Amino acid sequence: MKPIMLHGHERSITQIKYNLEGDLIFTCAKDSQPNVWYSINGERLGSYRGHNGAVWCIDVSWDTTQVLTGSADNTCRLWDCETGKELAVLETLTAVRSCGFSYSGRTLMYSTDKTMGHPCEIHIYDVRDSTQVSNQSPAMVIPSESSKITAAIWGPYEEYIITGHENGEICHFDVKTCEKLISVKEHNKPINDIQASKDMSMVISASKDFTAKLFETATLRHMKTYKTDRPVNSAAISPVMDHVVLGGGQEAMDVTTTSTRIGKFDAKFFHLVFEEEFGRVKGHFGPINSVAFHPDGKSYSSGGEDGYVRVHTFDPEYFDFRFEY
Amino acid sequence: MPTMVEPISWAEQVEKGDDRSLPPSSEDFDEENAIKTITEYKYNDDGKVVKVVKIYKVEKRKAAKSIARRKNWRKFGAAERDPPGPNPANTIVQVEEINMQIILNKEQKQQEQEEDPLLKLKNQKMVSCRICKGDHWTTKCPYKDTLAPLQEQLQQDEKKAAETAPGPQQQQPAPQKSAGKYVPPSLREGANKGRGEVMQSKRDESATIRVTNLSEDTRESDLQELFRPFGPIQRIYLAKDKNTGQSKGFAFINFHRREDAARAIAGVSGFGYDHLILNVEWAKPSGTS
Structure with a gap:
């Protein structure tokens, strides 16, 4: 395969996401301009101008009309997807670490960092109620007493939010009662990323403790572990094959002290069920910070510390490959 | 349709002070094969005129209505002034092919390699x-x-x-330990360090020498040949490049006896091997820097 390299960021990529149909890729980086690209040819559609700091997270509504970004400049911003116009600025006390639209696109949530004496909180806004956004009064504030939230996604049916914490915990937070429903601690280092499978029946967590783990969404029952020899920054489940892809590499702060050969910057493909690695894709010059599958499963993208997003379209051999067991 | 670029000799250009504008770019569309060719002229870093030919394959794909509509969205933000199509400044198609490396029974292979010295x-x-x-x-x-x-x-x-x-x-x-059986001196009580099953883990480091300035082509067998005459060798470690398998130019030789090692140092240090002069010395115990 010949990957398309998207070079629209000046600093390391923090998150990439496809929209529902997969024709657009949304990328954000530690520079202040999130970008949107056509996935088919890598053409840049535009960028969202307004942030004044690193953008940690990005999400797009199901109908690709609105984009949500959370940044270290203590704001979470809502954008019009088509024109790049800023629709709303939600001011926070600390940096926004993760954000997301609910499935219906009617509610949005973001989580804030536990710094400067402020607690880590999840804020939930109802987008339909314009007074909430204009008055900066979230519909719900869920405090996370224990540990900082480092990754968060909506659970199915918008009933709860699945959060990954700095101490390795994964929790369910009920949206209506603000209660912590379930909490499991399978990882012993911070969780860098949580992604759901296409039908949301499973979630995969990527952790700094060199593993990615698969959980049943509803119960957070630990099902599979994918072991590597490097911190895992991101993991995604293929929508069509029984595969997962893991992106990672040694920590960014150590990268300059070693060569790319031993930096382990390749994306690793594991079999979902057998937990065994069967393939690797090289290319990045730094650790991979985010991976995402195209919703049709025929391509995937990875964004790295080197500031590049690489869009890989699988060769037919990938689909012919059968895992031997 | 392609425009004829009026021929100009370079001499003429120099005379005119090179204030001529560049030849106009042209676009050609081959409808039969759906191949679009764009020819452009520009100055490169050295100030010379360069002809750039870009060949695109034009594909028609059926897409959902919503996708088709989004395809016609106007560019905005940093991409506002970009022409239609990917901007080569930030969309780069990698020329070389990258293949997924398929890994089969990786662990097994690694184990085999580890067991090799044994x-x-x-x-x-x-x-x-x-x-x-x-x-x-x-x-x-x-x-x-x-x-x-x-x-x-x-x-x-x-x-x-x-x-x-x-x-x-x-x-x-x-x-x-039964009576009447011959026990070689090297295996008698107190002298049999580093033998048997613990050999790999608890290596006696006192009889280890370091050989440096080896040539790249050196193999383990060469070293064995070279050091065998001095006494029984417990282990040879030749540092090799992980990828090329070539020697990195140094090796460690573990002898069974320190006397053998001492003799090897005396004998081989300064010895011309291949085209290089070997340097042999006691190895510093691992773990000390």
Whole structure:
């Protein structure tokens, strides 16, 4: 395969996401301009101008009309997807670490960092109620007493939010009662990323403790572990094959002290069920910070510390490959 | 349609002071093969005119309505002024092909590699059975019972061999502590460090020498040949590049006895090997910097 390299960021990529149909890729980086690209040819559609700091997270509504970004400049911003116009600025006390639209696109949530004496909180806004956004009064504030939230996604049916914490915990937070429903601690280092499978029946967590783990969404029952020899920054489940892809590499702060050969910057493909690695894709010059599958499963993208997003379209051999067991 | 670029000689251009504008760019569309060719002229970093030919394959794809609508969205933000199509400044199609490296039974392969040095040692007859001369300890010999009557005879042979040929021949299995059996000096109490099953983990570092300034083509077998005359070698470690397999120019040799190692240092240091002069010295114990 010949990957398309998207070079629209000046600093390391923090998150990439496809929209529902997969024709657009949304990328954000530690520079202040999130970008949107056509996935088919890598053409840049535009960028969202307004942030004044690193953008940690990005999400797009199901109908690709609105984009949500959370940044270290203590704001979470809502954008019009088509024109790049800023629709709303939600001011926070600390940096926004993760954000997301609910499935219906009617509610949005973001989580804030536990710094400067402020607690880590999840804020939930109802987008339909314009007074909430204009008055900066979230519909719900869920405090996370224990540990900082480092990754968060909506659970199915918008009933709860699945959060990954700095101490390795994964929790369910009920949206209506603000209660912590379930909490499991399978990882012993911070969780860098949580992604759901296409039908949301499973979630995969990527952790700094060199593993990615698969959980049943509803119960957070630990099902599979994918072991590597490097911190895992991101993991995604293929929508069509029984595969997962893991992106990672040694920590960014150590990268300059070693060569790319031993930096382990390749994306690793594991079999979902057998937990065994069967393939690797090289290319990045730094650790991979985010991976995402195209919703049709025929391509995937990875964004790295080197500031590049690489869009890989699988060769037919990938689909012919059968895992031997 | 392609415009004819009016021919100009370079001399003319120089005379005119090079204030001519660049030839206009042209676009050509081959409808039969759906291939679009764009020819552009520009100055490169050295100020020379360069012709750039870009060939695109135009594809028509059916897409959902929503996708098709989004395809016609106007560019905005940093991409506002970009022409239609990917901007080569931030969309780069990698020229070289990248393949997914397929990994099958990776762990198995690694284990094999790790075991390699052990296998080599076996071939050197570090361990040989006194009953059948196989590569195993006498106690584990499959013919122990069947060949038991012959054992006495074999032991005597062994003794003779050990007496007549010193050196590497002395490497026999650790003897059972029964009376009447020959125990080579190197294997007697207090001298048998670094033998047997603990060999790999608890290596006696005192008899290790470091050889530097080796040529790139050096193999482990070369080193073995070179150092064998000084005494039994426990282990040879030749540092090799992970990818190319070429020597990195240094090696560690573990002898069984420190005296052998000392002799090897005296004998080989300054020895011309290939085209280089070897440097041999005591290895610093690992773990100390």
